[in-house]
Amino acid sequence: MLLQPSTRARKSSCSPNGETFEGILNCFSTMTTCRGILRKISSKIVVLLLSHAFQACLSLRHDQKYSVIYEEKIGGTPLQISNSLISAFQNLSKVDERLELPSFEKQAFFTATAMVSQSS
Known part of the structure; x- marks a missing residue:
């Protein structure tokens, strides 16, 4: 009888929305990830x-011909x-001091900080 090595599946908290930029940013929402x-x-x-992705997001947002791509890919x-x-x-700086x-x-x-402060 051959013994199979035990494997452990890890649940990723960032995989469902990983195909959008918002999903990628959510991967950095916890210290563990x-x-x-x-x-x-x-x-x-x-x-x-x-x-660079943030810069691209801001550029695409203002270009009308890319508005559909923006909503689909940025999220x-x-x-x-x-x-x-x-x-x-902030989380990256906590992990890597x-x-x-x-x-x-x-x-x-x-x-990003200016955009958030203007909306408040």
């Missing part, structure tokens, strides 16, 4: 990718995206 992601990808790369309003980006950056944001990433963070 942040740690898991940072085991595979460096925090510098993560904030760079999130910052949230600019305010929701901004809140999620802020939360993601040495994380420093370069200028482009700081601009994305401050833009």
